[in-house]
Amino acid sequence: MENKIFSALIDPETSIEGLALDWLSEYKQDPNTAVADVINFLLKSCGCDIPVQPHDIVHPDSAAETFSPIEEKARNYAGVEYAIVSRKVARFRHAFEDFFTSIVNNAGEDGILYYDEDQEDEGGNIIFSLIKWFSPMSTAHLRSFRHTATVAVLSMITELCELYKRRVDEVTKLVAQVNALKEKKKAKKLSSTEKKQLGNKISDIEAIINIENNKLSTISNAIEAASVSVWAHRNRDVDPRIRVDCVKFLAKWISIVPEKFVDASSLKCIGSGLSDLESSVRTQVLSVLVALFKSLYMDDSESAAKGAFGQFIVRYGDRIRQVAEHDVDDSARKLAVSLMTILNKLDILEEDAEAANESVLSQLIFDADDRVRKEAATYFVAAVSRAMDDLEIHENVLQKVQAALPEFKESWVFFKDIGIKFVTILEKTDDDEEEEEVTERLLLSNKRFDALPSRIALASSSIHDVMILKKSELYLEWQELLEQLLYDFSSFDIPKIRKIDEGDVTSYIEACTLDEPELQSILLDVLFGFLNSTIKSFSSNKLTKKRGQKEAANPQKSLEELYSRLIDAIPSLLEKFSFSDSSTAKVLRLISLIDLETGFVKLNKEDVYNRIVEIAVKKFQISQSSELLREVELIFRSARYKGSSFADEVESKLVELMEDLSYDVRDKLGNTQFSEISILESLGKIERLSPILDVQDYLDVSVQLPKGRQDILAKILAEQVAKFPTDSIESDELEQRILFVKTVVNILRHYSISKFAALILPTAGLTTTDKQLLDTSVVSSVLTTIERLSRPSNDLQGSVNTNVTDELRIFLNLTMLDIIISGWSSKVRAEIAGKADFQLYSIVPETVPAKTVAETMRLFLRIEDYYLDLTNEEKNNAPDLDEMVGYIASDESDLSKLTELQLEYLMCEIASRVLVTASAGLWLRASEFVKRLAANKSRISHRYMNLLRDISRQLPTPPPEEDEEENPEVEVDIDLDVDDVTGEAMQLD
Template sequence: MVVPVKRKRNLQEPPTYEDHPSSEGSDFDQTGESDYESEEEQPKKRSAPRKAQKQAETSSDQENELFKALSSPVAAVSELALDWVEAYLQDQDNSSVDSFKNMFNLVLKAVGCKTLAEAHDLTSPDSAVATVNELVIHFEKQKYHENPFASTNKNVKHFQKNLIEFFGEVIFFAHEKGCLYRGRVEEDQSSLASDFMNSVIQWFTALSSSTPRPFRHVSTVILLNVVTQLCHQASSLEISLERQQRQLSNAKGNNKSKRNNQNQLQKIQWMTKNIETTRFRKETIEEYLDEISRSVFVHRYRDVDSAIRVSCINALGEWMVANPSYFLSSSYLRYFGWLLSDPTDAVREEVVKVLAKLYRFPKGSIENMAFSFRKFTKRFQQQLINMIWKENLTSIKINLFVIYIELLKIGFLQDQDKINLCSYIIYLAELESTHSTSNNRLKTESSRFLTLVIQHDADSLTEKLAGYTDSISSVFDNSKQAYFFRYKVLSDVLNKAFQQYDLKRSKLVLTTDGPSFWKLIDAIYGDMHLLPEWSSHWEIILQYLMLDVSAIPSEGFSVSDTEELSRSLELANSDQHNFIALLSGVVSSSLNRKARKGQKASSSDLPATLIPKLACKLHDLEDLSSKNVSMYPIFLKIWTTLLSFQPEPIQSVFEHSDNVEGYNQLHAKVLQFFLECETLSDDLNDLYKTYYSLLLTSSGNGHSNSDDDNNQLINPNIYLKIEDTILALSTEVVEAFNAKSSATDIFEAEFEQEDPFVCDQKDLCNTLIDVSNPLMKLSIIGDVISIIRFVGEPILDYKVSVLEQISVKLLSKLDFQLLVKLWPRNLYKVMKSVSKAWESLLDFILISLCWKLEDLMYALNDGTAETINVDIFLEDVCNLFINIIDCFKSLNEVTFGEGDLSGSESVTSSLKIELADFYYNFGIRVVDYLTSIKAFYDKTHASNRFRDYDAMFRDASKLGGYVMGDIPDTLENALMNVFYIKEAKLALLLGKDLTRTANENVNFEEFVLDAAQDGEIDDVSAQEIVTRFDSSDEEDDENEAQIAKAAAEKEAKELAKSKMQSAKHERDTWIQERDLSIVSMKLLGLWKAKVMSPSSLKRFALNGEKLGQTFKTIVSLVDAPDEPSEVIAVDATEANEIRTSEEQTTLVS
């Protein structure tokens, strides 16, 4: 066992952590201290310590009056400490150690040690280590260990707080009573320590160096608290010393004219003696600080127990605040820098928490910061900035932003640092959009940081344009000029931050396509708008958007000055895009506002004020947005948000202003843009779905509510415009089928085959691309109301309907075998476009089928079923269904058939993978068709009253072959291939060997990307480079520093790459597990409906134990008696959503 005594400083190396088992589960650290401290750093033993005398065994119920008193929730701790100090002074007079014995045994009771010390054991501090070693032996022999200090037992839950307070009060009263200090110091004595403090330091230091964790923990916390109280006393003495020296100077000055005045000389002598006494006490306390720091802190801050490390770093922060003149120095600040890289979250959390407090301590002025603190900041600033990209704990991020705010205030952050941190705010916004979780405090602090960045840069712009103030004030109010500049700067900063974030996004987020930039701005400014610096100024955004910069007077300025002014104020397209997104953030924040602590909405931000003002500008906003397709989704988001806000209905605002025509015109413009938009982006697709749902769906039934008086959003004028839109889209589809040549040519490369029939297939694909856009739009409307009378009946002068055109002129002619086998290279290039067009077509046909079946169900309920001839009514969708099945079989044959594809090996392999993805999307829609038809048949075949029902549902050449029993074997095999593909992909990622049946002659692994190739990640930046900080002011050796830095970068980069690959593998596994679950649940519905054979069901369950818990659960439903509708619970929204976590990130330094 080591004995703590005075030793040389050896504080130059940062802590090194090795892999150790956690000590939380055990009271003993079997690895010992040597794992964390080198032999040279261990305290040297005192020479010839005497043997500890035999310890007296005491029963567990032996009382300690101090322990009993401090366990009480109403303990008078201060009085108890005063009594103890007085008892100690009395013991000194009597040469007794009873009071110190009680204090030492109090600590032993606190750690649960049953063996207590006797008075004769504590007579000499030199025997501290040997005595503690004996106590450790007895402690280890105990059958069980209680730890009252860390216990939550109600009988001792106040003990920890009282114990810590008790030792602090003891030090205070020891200072007051004088037992902190020696009465006099002999010339040959090297130590200023009093007997009392010498005993406290030696005995408790021995405990802090022992093996049992409770011994180390409690004694360390006590000694740290002792230092805290000593710091307060040292600070008080320092103030007293300054005051006394000032008084002495004044007295000497006053004594110049009274040199013979004996009273004045005595007063000076008395003051001088007081100064000497105060200085002696201050030096004594500094010796204690030095001794405890060297014997305890420098060892325990790297303790294997993270709780002890947290206590050390927390205490160090308190010392720096209480006694900055001693502790706010390089030799102590470096511990914060070293522990920024601690492997435990709790330690890093405490470090940044303390640093945030220290940075606020100088009150925002760099002149007020100590030189050593400025040096520390320069050394560790980059590491602090890099930390934000790797931390997972929200509390750490919050405190990091507090630090950044203070660094920004005192001018430490460079422009690149600011943009780097602003790009992280964008990353936060994306995480929130994918996780749907957030922390208001973190958003507030990050918004405050961004606000300070904007204010700083806006002030620079204001200075730059100071000479144009009079001209600018002709279009801007003087009181609003600052905000005009702020919004312009905000847009510029967000653009720069997004550019930087976009460069590193692939290394941070594993999803390929995240939310649009405008959505992130919407979210970011929605949070910023809650701050008082931004609230109530949203109208300036609109004013700036509508501003004509050329209208600013330029008289008296040169051409170059005028151009400079225009460049500074004019909004580029990207700025206009951002400004509308800012406005969207205002609307979302104001209408969906949830009050945060200490924040109140401005009157101009209240919905009752905002909506009427904004309504007056919506036409101008729509006109501006319609000029750029990328801006229109933002306007549509604003419009749908206003439409969905029930407390202040937007249509009522127009009605109250007697402007219903303006309301109708807005809808007409929105519908016209929908009709004319050549390509609907994902954002527009989603927003128009929301728009039509708001207009056409009532609150509960999901049916058209054009006649529902409860829905005031729509009126006959708007409903007619929607019908006109449906008619125009249907006409566009029919005209595309009857056009002599397609408007689109996706096959721009040279033909691989000159066969006329092959060229005809090319034309069919181009036609499919042409009609996919209007079909997608019809599907969006068809999700809400029936469109059958527009697509199921002839329109205008055409003799056939849209559905018949699709069947006759497209599906019946398409031949996948010709396309794939004779044209692989060109098809591979356009496969994604073709696949997306097919999805639009299949979704449209499915919606049409469902509306037709629903019309038949309505007829059953309203008694008109006898008037409907089902064979004729369903003829068009029946033909479409059969055509789709034939296409699916053809695709199955060419994808999994025995014939090889022509073309190079790389093209063939890539095309197979693309075909497999297309095949999956095609197949799950075929299952939806079968499920819908079978569900309708099961509900109607027993008691139907339709005419010619059997002609449709009993005829095997029509729908009968798909509802009256097992589906044809060729179709069942094709559907099972959809399952096999996903099964093979997931098995490969999980590293499982699948069990297969004898009739499976397809190598499905051919359709799966090689896991190693797919998981390869290049160019991953290092997460962290640990910065060293020495107490020496000399620069590190340059070559050594470069070598160390290169090694750290290499190691960090390898770690980052490994983490990224692991996270990517987890995400890919999640995606494949999700897809397998979707197809499995859909197929399970068919088996439950007895559409597929028991043999395929048996094969389906064959690998149920190998592919994860989710699939295993689905397989367990095979024998469940529930109806398919009760067991199938696939959330389509979640199925299309990839959620990433902060753990799936790589840190970019």
């Protein structure tokens, strides 16, 4: 079916204004043909080539009967995509909307919108003749019909609102003129002639006002008819895209004519959208609310719309906070936080609601999502600014103090307040976590991000980003915080202080002084965050658009100046904060921000780096702090793997460390008083060095055991893991034993992977027979130990070790999969290279063992249950598969104590291993398991959804079936007879 309107709109050169005028001219000459052209245009836009004829338009009451056979035929070939949602037709959606708005606008200018001689019985409104056909089409079963007709009507309503506003403005001006003339007419000095002239002028204007009011009435009736017949039904449509469009257009109408659309039905639509099942709808609703509150409260005037939205927030405030805390869509969460920030800033909330918002916002500064953190940081910075205004340190006081103590900076007051606020938030978080009620525990702490760098550093980076982007008047420099951290507050010049009024000095000094170790430690994290944000801004366009034009002019030079200042300060910071391992770790963490070649080599500061490495080595030898050991490990890793000039020197120090640690373990194993705990510290440090150095050389050594026995260290460690206690033991001892198992298994994981990797190195030759047998024996022992220890929790064929927690089983199963994947990958690459070590490869299973498959999936299902329970989400089950792996729900697992973010992380860990093994063909019945992983992906998180976004690409391609039909049926887009997400039966208008 050819349609001139459709053909014109897909041409980017077409003048839409001219096309609308041509159609109006045709409408004036032959309304039925013109309406038929528009209906056929909609059908063509839906992918339907079955036209209506002009004679069908004569009887608009039979529109539903006319569409019914057309829709029935269209079902046979209608596709999923149609013009207004297809990306193949560039800018069609925009042109489509513009066409209908141009029709309404030009009809208003022409006058035909208000009166049509051929349709006097309908009030002369062209809109009615279109709505009578669009309305039944918008209730069709086919999504393409409903969506296309709905967008057409919503576009017309938008332009009707614009016309209504212009007419209202015009009437307002005319009424003002009449009132002014009436006041003028009352003047006593006017003659009777002049009064008569004014009376005639008033009558003329009032006649125009009557005409304009009639136009307003016509427009208002058209808006009412269109919105009642289409929008009122489609805002609850089963298709989320239609619901999104209904909310989006409603927002436009409210911003244009709030007096007509801020009512109970509109607010109910927006409010219910906050709980919509589709994240796209929730996101659109929140975006609308953010825009509306910004526009409605631009001035201080009172309005009915403001009052209505004030009541709306009272009713739906809790739901907005829930979205900010728990929504699976981080975009929705970000908008919810933005809305809460705006509401608090507008000062329109009740005291309790404002306090609830503040509680949520202050904790979301630690959120895992960067966008959410930045929105919360906007509120945090504003709160700091307000607090400083309340401190009442006046400008004259600052001048006095800085004259006597010029080294003091005004920013020190702000930095200390930032630190205090972080202390308060952390204390409140800890208090919340101590409460036993599940409803308390599942709140914001589940979204907290505890990985390195610390959550305070991440939050501080977001705070500084907000300052750079000028979302706040407050702007603080990292250099001044560094000076504050290095300043010795115990060395005040007493004579200088006495020259100033003691009260002023006391209040100012107290507001600047960092006298508590906890506060100093927090501000070290704040320094990291500010530095991180500043360094990133040098490589982006933030500074050129916002602050720091000088730095933006030469970012490389600015970066080198930053490096130089920071490198010079690190030794002093290490000396000052050596009183605790935690503070030392935070100082060492600053090195991760520095590019080694640019910062140390190019700036001739190698001696500083060597001094830092010496300190790091000593700390690694004597410290037991996991936080400090982690930072030292990162320093070693950076030097070894980032191609720096320090690689060889650092490697020699690592070799010495590893030899000492290995010797310590061997020595203690040979002692008759040996205990696992006695070697745990050294093993923990070996574990940290295992990814950096080849651990084979240190585990393939012979150990003399008591009673004359001798064996390889790696095999002895595997045997120690296999001795995991089966009897009931104290929780503290069990915790230590589990830590021992994890540490040793992780070392053996690196050891096994290194064995496989050694076989495909370019310089590696075939190993000797004795070496093959040794490697095979040790790696086989490792796999056997892991498999036995991770015995399925419901394996009835053997005894179950109840001391092995579900979290430990997850770790063991993931380790098993890592080793299998590594062995398979090495085998494939070695065969390609024309070499193989069959002794070692023979122990790698051809597929993942059935017990490992079943237990991995059981653990995944348990994690999924706990996650969905925490987030109050419904679960899509797959009973056959769940029963096949023997899954039984349990409330007694240690996994129940994990947070939402930790559970999500574990699901991602398992899913990634399953996908890799499935893509390699190592996972039996992979498609069933992978589909089960994806069953609830939309209810978990965007990170998890992205991992499983296209599972068809993750699986091996199955062979084509011989009986496959040559002409498969085209996918038909047919909806059930459902009108909305609540499952109500569709009402056909």
